[in-house]
Structure formats: structure tokens, C-alpha cells
Amino acid sequence: MAVAEFHHDAQDKLRHACTLVAQWYRDGRRVWIHCDSEPLAARLDQMLWVFEPLAFVPHVRDGHRLSEATPVRIGHDPAAAPADAIVLNMAQSVPAGFEQREHIVEIVSRDPADRDAARARFMRYRERGFDMQTRKAEA
Template structure:
């Protein structure tokens, strides 16, 4: 059974959701886990790629876009247009919809921003996961 964690962020600071996501990715990577980050499109994939290089001075999170030459053996992958290959443990979903392949992951993280559009979409995804028998946990963070 897939465990899904919802991270409800309250900060309205610009880029707060993206900074939190980068810190979460860094923490999971340092714990030795394989991560797939699901984004909406190429532009968001490139933005996440750039942020993981620059979000914090001295941070190093080896990552690559799924279809790039660097993807093989990289512990953190970013993609948007299909199911990733390989053995990955954590899915961080930054997309608006639940990926059809979510159940192949042990864990899923949903990062929900403070605005009502994100909250509404997050509630829909919560119901979807609940209806599919997932173990759900919610974390409210002042981030």
C-alpha cells in the first residue's frame, strides 16, 4: 500500500513551495532514497532542475531530467510526460493530477501551496488517494 504525505504550506512568501520542495528532495536524497519528481511540463521541469542547483549555498543534489543522458544511475529524476523507469521509492507530485503510475511507489509526497486553487486541487487528489486505499497523512507547515 502506498503511503501519501500531504505537506500543507501556509507561507505566502514567493517561491516558498519550491524552496520547501527542494529541501524535502535534499533530505530524502541524503537518506539514500531514489526520487522521482513529477511536474506539469518542460518549463516546470527545467525550473526544478535549475532550483536544485541553486536553492541553497553548498547544497548538492545529483539530479537529471528523465530523458537526458545523465538520467541513468541518477538518484533524483525530474519528468512530466510518462512513467519513469528504474527502481524509484518516492514520488514527489508537483502536477495538478495524480499520476496514473503512483501506486508503484512506496511513498508519495504532495506539496500544497497556501492559495485556494492549490488547496482545492490538493483536496481532489486527497480524495483520489483515499478512494484507492492509500495510507494518508497531513502535515501543516508554517513554511
């Protein structure tokens, strides 16, 4: 059964995203970070290089010549995501083709507008039969 995992009450969504991605990388998982804007993709790209001084998370933006060989990719088109990748959805809507994904993760901040958007995504995943999981964000 496909899983939609919501991390709620994040103080800093980007930092929490980087922490999760670093853990998944250490666990040998492939990750697709779905962004709905170029500025957000650029911020995540930069933050993955510097968020932990001793951490190394190999990542590229989708379309890079090494994207097929890199375990963490950042992009706008979820159809380009590897089939076995965890999808970290940083967009305000569900990614296109989400029904074919096995594991989608959402991070929800304390901002009321962000919570409302997340509730709508939560309902959409639940309507499609995803196993819904929630946990408190640590960052």
C-alpha cells in the same frame, strides 16, 4: 501499505520541494519529481542547483544519458520513474499509475485554487487505500 503524504500551507512550494529532495538524497533515497509542464521542470532543475549554497543534490531531467545512475530525476512520464523512488508530485493531478507507487508526496500552498486541487488528489489517494499522512510544510 502505500503512503500519500501531504505537506500543507507551504509559503514557497518549490523551495519546500528542494528541501525535501535534499533530505531524501542525504538519506540515500531515490526521488522522481513529477512535473506536468516543461517550465515547472526547468524551474525545479535550476532551483536544485542554487537553493542552498553548500548543498549538492545530483539530479537530471528524465531522458538524460545519466538518468539511470542519478538518484534524483525530474520528468513528465511517471512510468519512467524507478520503482523504488519517492514520487514528489508537483502536478495538479495525480500521476498516471499512482496505484503502483509506495510513497507519493504532495506539497500544497496557501493558494485557495491549489488547496482545492490538492483536496481532489487527497480524495483520490484515499479512495485507493493509501495511508494518508499530513504535516505542515516548513518552507
